[in-house]
Amino acid sequence: MNGYCRPRSVSEAVAILAANSGAMVIAGGTDLVIDRRLGRADPQAPLVDVTGIDGLRDVHWDGDELHLGATATVREIESDPAVIVRASALAEAARVLGSVQIRNMATLGGNLCTASPAAEMAPPLMVHDAVVAIQGPDGERRWAVADFATGPRTTILASGEILTNVRLRTPAHSGSCYLRQTVRWAMDLAGVGVAAWVLTDGTGREAAVQEARVALGAVAPTAVLVPGLEALLAGAPPTTERLGAVSAAASAACKPISDTRGTAEHRRHVAGVLAARALSIAHARAAGLWSGGLAPVNGRESAVASSGARA
């Protein structure tokens, strides 16, 4: 290949990558173009542009699975009616990522493959127990999204492999929510990002939690799932006391650094606060108690907190 090619199929892309070991995959380019300009990525590396691949951008239902194509833009994710209603956490994370312009370019797959510790798409997909599909020279493999990133800017993708789609299920009586804390209201990376997902045994205030997951972004080298929540929550509604235990578990699951977006101590504290808040909203959604639409965007979480408490 020359310095740039635009395959039309996944198999063609995989074949090109197999034949060009130094080639890099480009999708939206919102990270890679900067990295090439600043020398963080090899500016001479040939580019394999995957945005021309037929079908790789689709968002649709495949049976009871929501299929999210790897090159679906963040803007398409945030405005997809199925995502908004059935995977609210993902829509809420999508609409606080960057600016309108960035969201029109940045892709779901690109966000996962860049694997920033603050990757906005990772926590919501993790709580939805999403599975990624990876295509390589030896065929397709599926992997839990929770194990996709292995560290800052590293993933399980082997040389020559590309991420093709992400799939998740949204059972009845489930709900999710994503909240984050940032220094600025917009155009900022998360200081802390928290996604929560709850499955209840029915509707109403007394609906008991059957399963629950909370994932934290920007507080560890990769987004992390909070362990041990089932024992804290299963079999009862999320009472104030139980939510307090969720906060403590979330804070304990953090391995944060201190930087311009917050000290380690502050991040640990905020992760706990947002975990309880997001879980309470996810429960309200699962139990049919939520009529507030998506949570207000970043910087106005207090409004969400009060409506969550009412729910």
Added chain:
Amino acid sequence: MRISITVNGDPVVQPVDPSDTLLSVLREQLHLIGTKWGCLTGDCGACTVIVDGRSVVSCLQTVGQIDGADITTIEGIAGRGRMMNDLQEAFVTHGAAQCGFCTPGMVVAAEQLLRDGVEPDGAAIREGLAGNLCRCTGYSKIIDAVLSVALARME
């Protein structure tokens, strides 16, 4: 490679390096210098253009990806034969420009926001323009200008 695009209504066939950015092709090859060369990291929005009905930051848009696209830059916002459209007039009457460097990107981003049917509401407009930085105005007059057009276009 050679790309065929439409720029402000005119067909353009241009030899390009496909990994070049749309910003550099617009400014250095097509000499459309209204689109500004700002941060080059996608943060400031001064290079905003419309590609197939979506606003993008042209500093991060590789041209290999947009063969066949319909592109509108600040030079094409008013339409043929007009100096300014209603939004540009509103920027003038509201005093929404000071040094002017952010203004082309701000106008282009706001125009697409209006075409997308943004709520005529200050908060929604602020959110929609979060990717366009202005260091002079404090934003209030920009929001006022866009809001006035959002309301006027509803009538």
